[in-house]
Amino acid sequence: MNLQARNETEAWRLGIDVGGTFTDLVALGNDGQLESTKTPSTPDPSEGVMNGIAKLAGQLGLSLGQLLEQSPIIVHGTTVATNTLLEYSGAKTGLITTEGFRDELEFRRAYKESVFSPRLQPPHPIVPRHLRLGVPERLDAAGNVIRELDEDAVRQAVRQLVDEGIEAVAVCFLFSFLNPVHEQRVRELITEEAPHLFISLSSDVLPQIREFERVSTTVVNAYTGPALQRYLDRLNRSLAEEGFDGELYVMQSNGGVQNIVQSGKLAAGCLLSGPAGGVTAAAYIGERVGFKDLIVVDMGGTSYDVSVVEDLQSPLTTESWISRYRVALPTMDIHTIGAGGGSIAWVDKGGLLQVGPRSAGSNPGPACYGRGGTEPTVTDANLLLGYLNPDHFLGGEMKLDREAAERAISVHVAEPLGITPVEAALAISEIVNNNLSNAIRFVTTQRGYDPRRFALLAAGGAGAIHAGRQAEDLGIETIIVPKFAPVLCALGDVSANLKVTEMRTRFERADQLDLESVNAKFDEMEQAAKEKLGGGKAVRQLEARRYVDMRYEGEVHEVTVPLRTRTRRVTALNLEAAIGQFHELHERLFAHKDTAQRVEILNLRLDLLGLRERIALNEEPFAEEDPAAAYTGARTVHFGPTAVQAAVYNGDQLKPGNMIVGPAVVEQWGTTIIIYPGHEALIDALGNCTIEVRRERTGRTGGTL
Numbered sequence: 001m002n003l004q005a006r007n008e009t010e011a012w013r014l015g016i017d018v019g020g021t022f023t024d025l026v027a028l029g030n031d032g033q034l035e036s037t038k039t040p041s042t043p044d045p046s047e048g049v050m051n052g053i054a055k056l057a058g059q060l061g062l063s064l065g066q067l068l069e070q071s072p073i074i075v076h077g078t079t080v081a082t083n084t085l086l087e088y089s090g091a092k093t094g095l096i097t098t099e100g101f102r103d104e105l106e107f108r109r110a111y112k113e114s115v116f117s118p119r120l121q122p123p124h125p126i127v128p129r130h131l132r133l134g135v136p137e138r139l140d141a142a143g144n145v146i147r148e149l150d151e152d153a154v155r156q157a158v159r160q161l162v163d164e165g166i167e168a169v170a171v172c173f174l175f176s177f178l179n180p181v182h183e184q185r186v187r188e189l190i191t192e193e194a195p196h197l198f199i200s201l202s203s204d205v206l207p208q209i210r211e212f213e214r215v216s217t218t219v220v221n222a223y224t225g226p227a228l229q230r231y232l233d234r235l236n237r238s239l240a241e242e243g244f245d246g247e248l249y250v251m252q253s254n255g256g257v258q259n260i261v262q263s264g265k266l267a268a269g270c271l272l273s274g275p276a277g278g279v280t281a282a283a284y285i286g287e288r289v290g291f292k293d294l295i296v297v298d299m300g301g302t303s304y305d306v307s308v309v310e311d312l313q314s315p316l317t318t319e320s321w322i323s324r325y326r327v328a329l330p331t332m333d334i335h336t337i338g339a340g341g342g343s344i345a346w347v348d349k350g351g352l353l354q355v356g357p358r359s360a361g362s363n364p365g366p367a368c369y370g371r372g373g374t375e376p377t378v379t380d381a382n383l384l385l386g387y388l389n390p391d392h393f394l395g396g397e398m399k400l401d402r403e404a405a406e407r408a409i410s411v412h413v414a415e416p417l418g419i420t421p422v423e424a425a426l427a428i429s430e431i432v433n434n435n436l437s438n439a440i441r442f443v444t445t446q447r448g449y450d451p452r453r454f455a456l457l458a459a460g461g462a463g464a465i466h467a468g469r470q471a472e473d474l475g476i477e478t479i480i481v482p483k484f485a486p487v488l489c490a491l492g493d494v495s496a497n498l499k500v501t502e503m504r505t506r507f508e509r510a511d512q513l514d515l516e517s518v519n520a521k522f523d524e525m526e527q528a529a530k531e532k533l534g535g536g537k538a539v540r541q542l543e544a545r546r547y548v549d550m551r552y553e554g555e556v557h558e559v560t561v562p563l564r565t566r567t568r569r570v571t572a573l574n575l576e577a578a579i580g581q582f583h584e585l586h587e588r589l590f591a592h593k594d595t596a597q598r599v600e601i602l603n604l605r606l607d608l609l610g611l612r613e614r615i616a617l618n619e620e621p622f623a624e625e626d627p628a629a630a631y632t633g634a635r636t637v638h639f640g641p642t643a644v645q646a647a648v649y650n651g652d653q654l655k656p657g658n659m660i661v662g663p664a665v666v667e668q669w670g671t672t673i674i675i676y677p678g679h680e681a682l683i684d685a686l687g688n689c690t691i692e693v694r695r696e697r698t699g700r701t702g703g704t705l
Helices: 003-007 045-059 064-069 080-086 151-163 181-193 211-241 260-265 273-289 378-384 402-417 421-443 460-474 485-495 515-533 572-590
Strands: 012-018 022-029 034-040 073-077 093-098 132-135 145-147 168-172 198-201 247-251 257-259 294-299 304-309 320-322 325-327 335-337 343-347 353-359 455-459 478-481 498-509 541-552 559-563 599-611 631-638 643-650 659-661 664-668 671-675 680-683 689-692
Touching (some): 012 045, 012 273, 012 485, 022 045, 022 485, 034 045, 045 064, 045 211, 073 273, 080 273, 080 320, 093 211, 132 151, 151 181, 168 181, 168 211, 181 198, 198 211, 211 247, 211 260, 211 325, 257 260, 257 498, 273 294, 273 304, 273 478, 294 421, 294 460, 304 421, 343 378, 343 402, 343 421, 353 421, 378 402, 402 421, 421 460, 421 631, 455 485, 460 478, 498 515, 515 541, 515 599, 559 572, 631 664, 659 664, 671 689
Parallel strands (some): 012 073, 093 132, 168 198, 455 478, 643 664
Antiparallel strands (some): 012 022, 247 257, 294 304, 304 335, 320 325, 343 353, 478 689, 498 599, 541 559, 541 599, 631 643, 659 680, 680 689
């Protein structure tokens, strides 16, 4: 292909995902051509982003400025808000709340996360008590004002907080989700007294019932917002200086994207910005290859993210805990554990081998990186077991030091345990594989899903190394390794639609619901969402989806149920169907249902999607089954105590239709696919590697659920 001729008229969508070790980038052309790259993450993420775009431009035969000029859309998955909360490095934040309720943030739900731990420390106070101030005001449970707001007290509180040096202020009053009048007036007063402050109102962030969830989410938003805003402003300026005049979006935790203005205002909605892109891409790929039900795993250098896609939809949760703070915004249900290629193996005081959650990160990284790291990691173990080629890491861009890996494993694991380095590497692999399988069980069997009816989609730089073992453990029959597995989250960024979620509390029995007022409320929510969505040239059409949170009378947890309507109006038939679906969902989630029990509605939800034009990825015609043209030799690999010879293939040379029988290793840019003994792999028209797991050949007769 003549890139120069093609690039004269090409327009590229850029997707960027910043991870703890690498920054991943993809460029998707209007004709379906996809180019990708990785670059080491930097302390200032914007530097790594700009380095990556420049590298991507070089691969396309363009300068940095030329690529940016040809890119009308950039979508960014960022960990800035997440890291700010995890590292407790956020803005100095104050809280203004109803008089007498300033300790709500510490009362929490009146139970400990670890009930039986006598040594559990309280969470780090992101808003210390002296920065939490109550002011006279009060609404009743219907939203009526029963005590006027004391504006002088508000001004005094703002001045006191400013004297303490705060950068951000959260405002959360009782029952403000029903009537935001007092919170909105406080915003006006804060703007008059201290216009430089970042302001977070609970009636903007989470206008729904439950006081602790609301104040926690609002405080987290205020705490992380300034850092995210500064970063996005800095990145936007850097892009503009190099010629970018398109639209910059940020991936949200709910699986949609949003402009940088709204993203900066709602930083709490970006806490799972990175992993959400991977789930979005998985659904996109699953639709193309004919698998609607997927378990999606993404293993990078620092963490292992697991989620479920059912019927091409990822369930959302409003019960996320991040760094021991509740974030009740709708978020993709992604379970994360500290298990990545950089996870450090160590022997505890009792002489037991542990792996993670501490990670070597990108600097110094695993011992085999040769950057000064001396502690053994999962990557070092994979290198010693023969899974990785020291001369082909990142397509040969980076050399791995096998001797350094063996030395680190010997000193820190093998010698303390009295075993050989290979036995130690196998033990590290066994432990991390069990941790990964347990993470999958957490989002499947523990939530009513049978993993055996799902395909396992493995992504990230290390996901395809370990996926075969997880499939055997859990009885999964099919593994899908996308062609662009190392940059799956970035691919999800460019394929996601714009999305705004609105929610309102409406507590009422389902059989007594006033549909006219419900439809009026949904209309109000849709208009509010349209004002936030924006979208410019990126939006092809708008689509509104309506939901209700339902529960049985007397319960305290809800199930979100879609209202499937043919028009913009909710009818009695729509509601009846939703109640029936609620009973079925309740049975799947909690193993029981009671169709005679009264059903309550607590919240109304609306998703407004700004649908973007879908660009189909290029397909190639099928070739012959024999992969001999991609064969590069064989090497010794350890799947157990006895070494075996595994065929090695250059993934870039494999063609659609090629079939590979394990044991085998497929070396691709950015990842390595391990095909376990007895497993069979097929390369499809998109370049994905689909592996059929044949347990009868491996000695494993079924998965352990």
